[in-house]
Amino acid sequence: xxxxxxxxxxxxxxxxxxxxxxxxxxxxxxxxxxxxxxxxxxxxxxxxxxxxxxxxxxxxxxxxxxxxxxxxxxxxxxxxxxxxxxxxxxxxxxxxxxxxxxxxxxxxxxxxxxxxxxxxxxxxxxxxxxxxxxxxxxxxxxxxxxxxxxxxxxxxxxxxxxxxxxxxxxxxxxxxxxxxxxxxxxxxxxxxxxxxxxxxxxxxxxxxxxxxxxxxxxxxxxxxxxxxxxxxxxxxxxxxxxxxxxxxxxxxxxxxxxxxxxxxxxxxxxxxxxxxxxxxxxxxxxxxxxxxxxxxxxxxxxxxxxxxxxxxxxxxxxxxxxxxxxxxxxxxxxxxxxxxxxxxxxxxxxxxxxxxxxxxxxxxxxxxxxxxxxxxxxxxxxxxxxxxxxxxxxxxxxxxxxxxxxxxxxxxxxxxxxxxxxxxxxxxxxxxxxxxxxxxxxxxxxxxxxxxxxxxxxxxxxxxxxxxxxxxxxxxxxxxxxxxxxxxxxxxxxxxxxxxxxxxxxxxxxxxxxxxxxxxxxxxxxxxxxxx
Numbered sequence: 001x002x003x004x005x006x007x008x009x010x011x012x013x014x015x016x017x018x019x020x021x022x023x024x025x026x027x028x029x030x031x032x033x034x035x036x037x038x039x040x041x042x043x044x045x046x047x048x049x050x051x052x053x054x055x056x057x058x059x060x061x062x063x064x065x066x067x068x069x070x071x072x073x074x075x076x077x078x079x080x081x082x083x084x085x086x087x088x089x090x091x092x093x094x095x096x097x098x099x100x101x102x103x104x105x106x107x108x109x110x111x112x113x114x115x116x117x118x119x120x121x122x123x124x125x126x127x128x129x130x131x132x133x134x135x136x137x138x139x140x141x142x143x144x145x146x147x148x149x150x151x152x153x154x155x156x157x158x159x160x161x162x163x164x165x166x167x168x169x170x171x172x173x174x175x176x177x178x179x180x181x182x183x184x185x186x187x188x189x190x191x192x193x194x195x196x197x198x199x200x201x202x203x204x205x206x207x208x209x210x211x212x213x214x215x216x217x218x219x220x221x222x223x224x225x226x227x228x229x230x231x232x233x234x235x236x237x238x239x240x241x242x243x244x245x246x247x248x249x250x251x252x253x254x255x256x257x258x259x260x261x262x263x264x265x266x267x268x269x270x271x272x273x274x275x276x277x278x279x280x281x282x283x284x285x286x287x288x289x290x291x292x293x294x295x296x297x298x299x300x301x302x303x304x305x306x307x308x309x310x311x312x313x314x315x316x317x318x319x320x321x322x323x324x325x326x327x328x329x330x331x332x333x334x335x336x337x338x339x340x341x342x343x344x345x346x347x348x349x350x351x352x353x354x355x356x357x358x359x360x361x362x363x364x365x366x367x368x369x370x371x372x373x374x375x376x377x378x379x380x381x382x383x384x385x386x387x388x389x390x391x392x393x394x395x396x397x398x399x400x401x402x403x404x405x406x407x408x409x410x411x412x413x414x415x416x417x418x419x420x421x422x423x424x425x426x427x428x429x430x431x432x433x434x435x436x437x438x439x440x441x442x443x444x445x446x447x448x449x450x451x452x453x454x455x456x457x458x459x460x461x462x463x464x465x466x467x468x469x470x471x472x473x474x475x476x477x478x479x480x481x482x483x484x485x486x487x488x489x490x491x492x493x494x495x496x497x498x499x500x501x502x503x504x505x506x507x508x509x510x511x512x513x514x515x516x517x518x519x520x521x522x523x524x525x526x527x528x529x530x531x532x
Contacts, residue, residue: 021095024098029042029094048341067083069083077096110166118134119134143180144180163201182220219439219501254445274298279347286300295308299370369424372424380392384509395408409423412468412471416472422438427488429490433496436500479505479506480506
């Protein structure tokens with residue numbers, strides 16, 4: 001039995017939970033092996049009350065409140081011993097880095113079975129061709145992971161690269177296949193002997209999972225390679241081709257723009273209450289960002305630490321401000337009882353999150369993209385004078401085929417042409433195609449031009465929904481701007497960009513490594529560069 005000295009305090013337990021969730025934003029909470037919460041979609045609160053550590057989580061599906069009495073460290077996981085009110089015995093929860101709960105043995109076995117399946121299917125579907133070198137071995141030097149099987153389809157001196165992914169993999173892994181497919185095609189071309197020509201790429205995804213890949217593939221350079229997409233039903237072993245010709249024009253809808261100034265005015269009493277809890281010398285560092293007509297976030301270097309929501313009182317017809325605080329997905333209601341906790345959090349946050357902070361501190365490291373976005377917003381006019389720094393939208397909600405996408409930044413250049421800006425503070429293999437997703441949606445919204453009673457010319461969806469007021473938006477396709485610290489650009493990003501359609505006018509900006517202290521451009525590459 002542990003002694004009293006060995007029992008961690010409520011504060012120590014809360015700190016362990018907060019640090020783990022800050023370091024693992026894609027974590028999942030499990031009970032009896034079943035995923036209760038995907039932390040990419042859930043909110044949580046870690047509080048201390050009467051010497052107890054209270055852990056609350058909620059999402060659209062469920063709500064959970066437990067008292068944490070012990071935390072056991074396991075390989076990359078936390079086993080959390082909790083007590084539920086009224087329950088006779090403690091119950092165990094588990095925090096894991098992601099939602100994939102397959103054991104290494106079962107995962108490897110499933111991938112070997114899928115590889116054999118693909119070889120059978122391709123041999124039947126392409127008679128006269130030879131399926132060669134199918135494998136899924138890890139190759140970190142060239143960014144190839146074991147989730148994808150890759151190989152070649154040979155026909156005399158002609159050849160095609162092949163890549164496939166099983167339905168057992170996660171949805172994000174399936175959607176990311178095209179990045180690896182392009183890299184595999186590029187690898188095959190660069191390592192083929194002089195007699196062999198790789199004319200294209202065949203991509204195989206599970207049945208019902210082709211939409212994202214088809215939409216992306218439609219905007220690749222089909223003059224540079226013959227890109228083909230197939231779906232595979234793993235039960236019937238049926239391989240079906242997918243027509244991607246119309247996939248680049250998905251139906252998109254745009255929410256009406258709201259008044260930032262009006263939102264701030266509605267939430268001002270709540271904002272004032274939070275500001276009174278901050279250290280006086282810290283108040284000038286706070287950013288205010290309206291998320292909707294009735295919600296405003298308070299941020300420090302891009303990290304939202306408090307929210308004010310203006311709405312109806314459930315007990316009367318009057319309006320009131322609901323205030324919550326917490327970094328990231330951590331969210332706690334601000335009441336008289338939690339004011340001291342809010343002061344303590346804000347004091348820690350402002351002491352940790354500054355330009356000369358300690359990189360090991362979770363509050364310094366959390367959400368680096370949001371910090372980079374904050375610096376970009378503040379310095380855009382000086383950094384890129386050709387862009388309209390005064391006309392800048394962050395996280396514009398855009399709906400496409402029922403899925404909600406979020407744009408990092410959206411602005412105009414001095415000629416009225418839309419510019420999509422995607423920022424990354426760390427290496428991201430899939431940055432180009434994720435940015436392409438946003439570009440596709442913005443292009444569709446800008447191309448949706450209709451006449452209205454108030455205009456003598458057709459207006460784009462952005463103009464009809466009151467974005468960029470008093471500005472005529474160019475009908476040209478948007479520009480795509482990607483930015484990342486120079487030493488954090490994944491080496492595969494530029495090879496992937498080279499396979500984009502010439503219609504995608506892209507530019508990659510490399511920033512100085514010390515961008516928190518000073519935002520500077522180190523070098524830039526453009527789609528028009530001959531040797532990009």
